Amino acid sequence: MNGATWQSDLLLAQQSFDQNRIDEALAIATTVQAAHPACAEALEIIGLVQSRRHQVDEAVKTLEHALRIRCDLIPAHYYLGLLYQSRGEPERAVQVFERALLLDPGHDRIRFSRALSLLKLARFDEGWIEYEWRWKAAAVPRPEIPLPRWDxxxxxxxxxxIHTEQGFGDTFQFIRFLPRLQQLGATVWLAAQKPLSRLLRDIQGVDHWMPVDQPAPIAFDLYSPLLSLPALLQLHHPERFRxxxxxxYAEPDRVEKWRGRIESLSGLKIGIGWQGSPTFKGDVWRSIPLSCFAALTNVDNVTLVSLQKHDGLNQLAENDTAFPLVRYDDLDADGAFLDTIAVFQHLDLVVTSDTALAHLAGGAGVPVWCLISTACDWRWMTQASDTVWYDSMRLFRQQKLGEWEPVIADVVSELQRLGPRK
Known part of the structure; x- marks a missing residue:
């Protein structure tokens, strides 16, 4: 393999990777690396493919090897930082991202990824500012609003x-800050996801509501994205999130509608959710196979109630005979989360993966155990089993990426000591 050939092969491997033909990219890069063991660029492509395939530990070793040979490989730095984030090592991720930013200070995806690690480390004074890179990194779609943005x-x-910008869970979590704007003398308009209109229509801190994805007359002076409020309000200490x-709140008549159906169930009544949206980039790590929840039925006198909607329902058929699970086909039939939040009022506990369901339960003030991956989102930070975001929430943390069985075992152990909710 002469010089011109292997260099052109490297270019072809990179193009294949960029076009998501990762098998082809790996085959070409592996051939080049076998002929040229010290070729950092070939190792980089191999590491990127391993990362895309979620072979986390292998990818870390490969990319670290590539960077020892050449320290200026920006994609290797970027992916390595993401891998450290996945393994629950935000300090190392920040170090890698900062080395990359010495090479390319304006790299938007690295700036945004660094922001997520800073926030996870509770370095909010830096993190909130850097979090504004989400727009340039195209991590979040940005609406066009022909008015000044609040500074x-x-x-x-x-x-x-105030307009929502990400998922339902982000909306449930960050609307807590809207009353502070009223306290500062503002009239507050909320542009939120249309499916949430009935759930959010009477929340505190909002004077007017409109759908975020529909044209509306401009009747306000300023605007701000919802998740920019902590920076603008200078919330640099976690206790200020509380x-x-x-x-x-649930609709009172809906709470009564579900009372008899839930209270007729026997024993400790636990609502479960296991699957987030598969379109979310990190869903492979946050969602939990439904089969893992079977261990909860080993606890005496427990009834599991499915709170899952849409994504993940295919797993019900696969587990239909494995363990008993109460399901309600009419749950939320006439509005997003309207029945779910009413059902919460009659359950002893909610146990869920890190999805909007966890934030809804936390915002509703009901007991909720959230099971989180080492690759969890920044908002859960790094170690504690409680969280400033929700007083009624307890966190069960994964110790090794991808391993849910020990987490479920911890949940089962705690359930053994838990009695029915009074």
């Missing part, structure tokens, strides 16, 4: 539109 200046006598719960 933190006085809101006295002014009206402000608010009284509940701040999300």
């Amino acid at each position: 933190g200046s006085s809101l006295e006598g002014r009206s402000i539109l 608010v009284a719960t509940p701040y999300l």
